[in-house]
Amino acid sequence: MTFPSRPTRKSSRLSDFDRRLNMYALAATAAGVGALALAQPVEGKIIYAKTNKSIGPRTTLHLDLNHDGIKDFDLKDTLTTTTASGKFAALSAGPDQKQNAVWGHTVPFRAYASALSANVEVGPKGQFLPAVGLMAAYSVSGGRRPGNFSCTGPWGNVTKRYLGLKFMIGGAEHFGWARLNVSCNGPAVNARLTGYAYETVPNQSILTGKEKGPDDADNPISAEGPSGTLGRLTLGAALRPGK
Numbered sequence: 001m002t003f004p005s006r007p008t009r010k011s012s013r014l015s016d017f018d019r020r021l022n023m024y025a026l027a028a029t030a031a032g033v034g035a036l037a038l039a040q041p042v043e044g045k046i047i048y049a050k051t052n053k054s055i056g057p058r059t060t061l062h063l064d065l066n067h068d069g070i071k072d073f074d075l076k077d078t079l080t081t082t083t084a085s086g087k088f089a090a091l092s093a094g095p096d097q098k099q100n101a102v103w104g105h106t107v108p109f110r111a112y113a114s115a116l117s118a119n120v121e122v123g124p125k126g127q128f129l130p131a132v133g134l135m136a137a138y139s140v141s142g143g144r145r146p147g148n149f150s151c152t153g154p155w156g157n158v159t160k161r162y163l164g165l166k167f168m169i170g171g172a173e174h175f176g177w178a179r180l181n182v183s184c185n186g187p188a189v190n191a192r193l194t195g196y197a198y199e200t201v202p203n204q205s206i207l208t209g210k211e212k213g214p215d216d217a218d219n220p221i222s223a224e225g226p227s228g229t230l231g232r233l234t235l236g237a238a239l240r241p242g243k
Contacts, residue, residue: 044206044213045199046198046211047066047067048197049067050194053192054192055192058079060075061076062096063075066198068169072096073093074093075092077191078091079188086140088137089137092113101128102163102166103165104129106129113134115154116177117161117208119209119210120164122176122206122208135191136153137151138189139187157183160179161179161181162178164177165178169202172203173203174199175205176199177196177206177208179193197211
């Protein structure tokens with residue numbers, strides 16, 4: 001009678017070795033995949049809103065950048081009469097909430113909101129103002145022969161320029177932009193807001209004018225917000241001269 005041979009100690013040890021080697025290989029592969037996943041950059045999503053809202057003398061437009069019902073920024077247009085029967089008009093941009101900020105620069109006794117061109121990176125390294133920044137100012141002298149005027153500021157008579165914006169969502173910094181056309185005439189400073197957007201990923205930069213992110217398909221969220229109305233973009237009550 002023939003009996004089946006038993007596996008030798010050598011073959012048993014070889015089988016254990018192979019099994020352990022396979023386990024190590026699987027573990028290494030899993031670790032490599034995990035490290036690769038961790039190394040991938042965070043893909044953001046840009047929320048963009050197209051609009052066509054005018055900002056005239058003695059009005060303030062409250063901009064709710066992320067449509068959560070909280071006013072994030074104010075675009076304020078003023079018009080005053082001087083003692084010499086002249087007129088002074090100005091457009092400014094400033095935060096409506098603590099820790100929000102507008103991209104800009106300062107000179108002695110004045111802070112300006114920058115008129116950025118397209119494809120400027122707005123992010124943690126941006127030059128943000130601690131308070132309100134002047135966009136454009138227009139003055140007309142009085143007297144018998146009025147007409148001497150000047151239009152100053154980075155936003156004087158420009159089209160398709162961008163405000164760089166930093167604001168808070170749930171205690172985290174987010175970045176966005178607002179696109180405007182601004183003109184001095186009348187005597188007044190008139191502006192038109194044509195669109196705005198923000199990056200949903202905290203602390204991630206956004207390029208001015210960019211309307212879609214890597215995770216976006218066809219993104220415009222309707223005319224002026226998710227509801228299709230100006231509901232989150234409100235025009236303030238008329239301002240008294242000098243306010």
